[in-house]
Amino acid sequence: MARPVSEPAATPEVQQAHTEQPKSLVNDETLKQPIPQNPALAKEEVSKLEDIQQQLKEQEATLKAQHADADRIIELKQQQIKLLEQQLAGQQKSSK
Structure with missing residues (x-):
């Protein structure tokens, strides 16, 4: 008789990652704001935008x-x- 296949348990982090909607890092207001004329403010703005780019x-x-993990889970399933199905077919044949 074949041994049962164990199912990998989904961790809470994986489950949470699939159900949470990511927060928006950039909104339209950020894109429409004028560029500051003060060089120090402009540098600060560039730094902020670089941080947002890194987060993105x-x-x-x-x-x-996550997509690769989901593909792997689907493949394993x-x-x-x-x-x-093979186990079930084998059991049905042996019970006849």
Whole structure:
């Protein structure tokens, strides 16, 4: 008899990551604001925008990783279903 296939447990972090909507880092107001004429304020604004850009890159990397994880989970689930179907077919043949 084949052994049962164990299902990988989803961690709370994975479950939470799939249900939470990411907060918006950039809104239309930020894009429409005039560029400050004072060089110090302009540097501060550039620094803020660079921080936002970095956060967006990190968010993109996280989303790509989540997507890859989801693809892997789907692949494993498909394998698990095939194995369970084989087990069921084997049990039905042996019980006849």
